[in-house]
Amino acid sequence: MKLGKDHIVFIDGVDIRPDDIDFDTYIECIKGLANAVWSLNLDYFAKIRDSKGRIKVVLLLRPDIFDKIKFHNSNAKMRDNSVVLDWKTTYSDYRTSRIYRLADNLLGKQQKIGRELKLGEGWEHYFNYKIVNYRIAERLDDPFIGFLRYSFYRPRDVISYLDILKKYVEEHRPSGDVFTDKDFTNCQQAYSDYLLGEVKDYLGFYHSEANFDELTGFFRFMHGRSRFSWREFTGAFREHSLSLRNRILTISELQEGPEQLLQFLYSMNVVGYDEFVDEKSGNFAHWCFRDRTAVVLNPKIPPNLGAANEKPYSVHPGLVRALKLGK
16 A cells, blocks of 8 residues: 555554453454554554655553553563643642543534634533532532542543533423533432443453342441551452352452552552541542543552551542442
């Protein structure tokens, strides 16, 4: 082929494993695909000299799946031959983040005012209220902080919440043209169910025969706690194990031990933990999606944190309602 301009071929969807292929076999398939893409780009496409346009293939992978491939010299490949889509931000810097710009641009496109909008104008038109800061009651935050608090910092999480809000307002306030704090609160259950569905899809990649009720059933033994100590977690693990005695489980982590289950829940962004920084800064919340980097693809959660009366572990706020925890 003689290409007049550059082309990129994206391969997507490899994080959806067919039910009739076991996990180890599928990882071998992806490993073969990844090596084929590497070979094509390096050994074939890069050596074509008689075409004006260039072509390359890009394989879209989740970081945890890339980690399972066990590429030779994977650190260099990740650093030099990959683009890591990092949507992380902080509450203080959210306004300069990519995820905020994406949401602001999306909402700005809905407004026909004949001029280019400044950063934040699209978002603030639809969300013109403030929310209370969780740490300092006298301080007010932008409602986008609420979206971050209940999400995994992914564009589709924010867009899904916006879609749920839009449908809610159309049904309950047909004449409404902006969103309110009450709308956001009333949609939290529907959004929490969506986020739990994302966890279920993640689980399905690793355990095709998994009974999701086994995992959600564990949280019944947390007795409503969304924040808990290591002692309370291990106690819930023992109670849950006794309730399932003599049953064959489909999720191995539920029977391997509390440390393995805690790590599994952390990897799925269900559970996080707090690290004390200092008296001024307080605690820093750790979540897997925030701790994961191009170098640390599979961050760990430390077990047995804190004193007996401390509760350093917590369920993700976006999942609390779906798991029937909290107030």
